[in-house]
Amino acid sequence: MADDNQLAHMVFFTLNDPAQAQGLVDGCMKYLTNHPGLAYFSAGARGEEFDRPVNDQEFHVALHAVFESKEAHDAYQTSPRHLEFVERFKGGWKQVRVFDSYV
Template identity: 55%
Template sequence: MARLAHHVFFTLKDNSPAAVDSLVADCQKYLDDHDGVIGFSVGRRDTELDRPVNVKFDVSLHVIFSDRATHDVYQTAPRHLEFIERQKENWATVQVCDSLLED
């Protein structure tokens, strides 16, 4: 069964250091350690990398699921929904890129 990569790029209305810290901390608290998560990382955009091809965002989240089924369960998990409720008011844009990983 193919693993699923779930990449989320957040652009914030308020992208102050405190707001970015809050989003990163909530990602770590609410989005890691779900059943089926086999890889997890979250971080801030490296603003020194400013080439024309670089997409502008404030925080990126990368979660690797063991398969599509565990991703689907995660989408409606209470901790995931709580994360959304806590943070959604500060999101200007959210871009999600999901892909099946090749071995």
């Protein structure tokens, strides 16, 4: 399956201080965009108005990245810009949940 499909990398950040959500979104845009093999990218704060019983409320920022291949995703994980992002922002994270799947 990995040979033919893109890899969707979805990350949900719960912050120590929810007021820092926009700063994390800005950091995502600065450090995590324009990587080789990135087919789609978006990052944003959770919409407070999405409050149906099925909506997960346990995160503040969502990152959505779709890579052309698993290899492109794997290269992204070890790229200097991604590693710098993690180092700069990890102190503000209470929890990080990652969901990877083929699409």
